[in-house]
Amino acid sequence: MVPFKYISPKTKNEVLEILKEEKVKACIVAGCTNVLPNIRDKKIVSKVLVDISDIEELRGISKEKDKVCIGPLTTIAELTNSEAISKEGEVLYQAAEQFADPIVRNNATVGGNLVTASPAADMAVPLLTLDAILKIESIERKRGVRLKDFFIGPEKTILREDEMITGIEFESSNINKNGCFIKLGLRKAMAIAVASIAVNLEVRENKIAQVRIAMGSVAPTPIRLTVVEGFLKNKEVNSNGLIEEAINKVREEVDPISDIRASAEYRRYVSGILFKRAFNKLT
């Protein structure tokens, strides 16, 4: 057991002030589904816990005319109850439904899942194929960052010590409406992915007009498979050998490691299988 300093600010500005003050010592918490296990595992020590769960302005899902906005405090359970998510970003909806178990879904937040920056993050993978943009703020400035540029390593992001995510947005578009998420775990619930995949696809006149592919647990961060995407673009959906060739390219593009859940070799192999499953579901 380790003692902690705990602050519970009531407004976004208060949080940003605290971040500026405490800098690297601050650790924002909300659902605590990652933070508490990390404290027990002594991965987080001597931090100031900044509990933002009372800040209502950071919570909720709203549909604007050409985009969907998600507050970082939105819980995974709230995603599974949202018509906007199921209609405009089904891939995220599917991932939310497979996330952990009901108790964790009621507590874990979308922002928390992204900031933790686990290579396995179940929210990051579908948000990557929705090409989400993060709104990031510090007391001094605001900026927008594409999610694909957000992760830089295992548990590492571009977020500066005085910054926090204040919003997550994705476009309302044809491609975002047609998505599929598949997760391979060692059991059916409460499992960290051995590998996960999200694919979003737009087919026009039997050709792949647009495709986005993201995977979890197969690289140091959740990744977009841009090489495979480039290969598939403008190809005929049903052309001979397309999937087989794409599977090989998926296996080349992923960069997995071996850990307690699976070997790198296994992950590389099943990445191809997961891609095939997801692609077939969408075509």
Added chain:
Amino acid sequence: MEKQQFDFIGKSFDIKNIGKATGKEIYTCDVNIPGQLYAVVLRSPFPHAEIKKIDYSQAEKMGAICISGDDVPDILYNERIVSIPEKTYRDRTVLPKDKVRHVGEAVAACAAETEEEAFMALKKIKVEWGKKWRPLINLDKAMDPDALQIYDHVYLGEERVDINNNIACERNVDVGDIEEGFKEADEIVERTFSTQRVYHMQMETKSAVCVPEADGGITVWTTSQGIHNVRILLGNIFNIPLSKVNVKRTTLGGSFGSSIQMNSITPICVALALKAKRSVKLVTTREEDIYDHSKYPLKTILKIGAKKDGTLTAAHCRVWVEIGGHNIQAYPYLGCVAGWFASLYKWKNLKYEGTAVYTNKVPSCAMQGYGNPQINFAVESLIDILAEKLDMDPIEIRLKNYVGKGDEFWGQGPTVRSIIRSCGVEEMLIEGSKLAGWDKRTLPSKKKGDIRRGIGVARGFHTSGTGGPNPGEVIDYSGATIKINEDGSVDVLTALMDHGGGTWDAGAKVVAEVLKVPYSKVSIYSGVDTRTTVFDVNTHATRGVYCGCGAIKYVAEKVKEILLNYAATLFKDLPENLELTCNEELGQAVICPRGIPQNYMTLGEIAEHAHITSWGTIAHTATLRQKNCPPCFITHFVEVEVNTKTGEIKVPRAVIMGDSGTIINPDLWEGQIIGAFSRGLGFSLLEETKYDLNNGKLECNGMITDYKIPTTIDMPKVGSITVRSAHTYEPTGPFGAKGMGEAALSSVGSAVAIAIYNAIGIRFYELPITPEKVLKALKEKEGR
């Protein structure tokens, strides 16, 4: 024997133990004593290291009470005293005095006014480590003649035993002549099997609360499957007369065998309380618990021979078990593995060689089957291979060779044997095969597609208790005090423990059945301790119903005798002319002269009469040793679906046949079988406590986020698990009952592995069968 008609046995009632349903049940961690201190334990980060000095002066300056190896008695003990003393190996003290032998071993402890203060003080304890050695993790490396010795010597009873090649103990058994047996065989098969270490994952982590009493005695609440053995051990270790050691029977939050022995933290808590002269509470975390106990793994080389017609002629079984840093019960374990092996089939000639080896891992202890699922995996897999070679149906070969009625069963190793008097094996194999659609089974070569289905059958058993006609190496008796209260309700005082499987419900039903008292008026659930009860060895070895409730029935019958004798004076009749029945309308037991039902008195009226006339309490106390150990049988028909692209395995359907004789708690019985199936799937497909070979730590680092067991949604859907009971009656059991608990797990792994073979034509000899192993094997097969 015809089945009897029962009023209470075999019926399901509303939840009796309402405390569990409402959250008001008191477990050890709920016990709070005014003014108690909170204790925490300092654990070794090293797998094998010398302790030179422990300095806790800084911690004591903060107001904490601390202990290290220097503060605990020099008594070398074994925490499990179920076996007789001369067969019990002793290798440990309350805290280690010279070196640690696994990561997570307790080295010191401290108690303070709050848990937080205790943790702060713990950080101030300085351990000066001496030599540190690389851990011995693997069996073969530990047995290498050049390997470092984890122990120089230990004690077996009072006798000093030198340890060589880290071999903790050995056990060999010979029956007949295997050389002759193998000569007679037309077909001989031999394979090597291995099963892994898994963690018990019982809901309740180990806890203890100790109150030092004014008279120099102690009162202790602790997580335990048997309070009397804890009492005896604490008395011996701390040199306190047993009349001054009182251990409270507290509800157990599951255990799966992990609290047969006195838990390692219990004497630590007592030592702190005695030093502090204050009450101390010690609750361990999940991380500490994973580093405290583990299932015994097993490596087996098995060779069996049979004639062309499937008649077995000989078996040679060699097993090795690595037991971790302490020998808790490896010697009886090796004996039991021999017994499970010898009692599955009529081998005619058998040879068994067992070796237990120390390693620098978490100490292994009993877990759901005590070696039975491990050896069953080897035997049932090899029988399936043999059947295929002989072109026999797997069910036919089993029917031809199983050990059944009239045969000898080794219920607790070679020294505890009894004759089987009830056996549902044939019925279960035949009826089960109909329910499972066995005749529709196709060969692996006929399967097509990415997802392939297979079905497998395996059978197993467990003993019910550890009694034999002659007492063997294992202590086994139970007892109770039963008294009829002044209103006709009944109190049962017994040390018998309930793991959550319904042992107490069964005890209450047995008493209700004998005394014809409504089930709701029998109280067995709380308020006893070692001072108010007679001895009960432990709820282990699937003995709760057969031995524990057997003793309760014996005492209840004595009480019935006293009751009828007393009633006879009221009715001015002979006791044998009186009839005891349950009158549902009155909600009372009633007594009447036979044939004159209108002339009745209720039990309440009789008890009240005994009270106001100062006749006395209608009560009796006794213990009973069961003189048999009947096997409870199980048969698993399991269907699997193997995804040949990812190696994933699903279990869509199962038919499970159980033989417990008369079933006392039908709903809980089915629950145990399905629960054990879930744990069995974890054992077969998922679970393993893996170690880092360099630093001796668990790869999951003690966190259950990285130690998965199956969830409810990994099970077949409710309607897809069929559980059926054989129609048997055990003549030596209470109302014809025997056990179920551990039997229910014994053949799950075997059936799953055989079903996987049926699906994809690949045999697996090592558990768990993970998707990764399946995929690798499939690739190798294709590559051939």
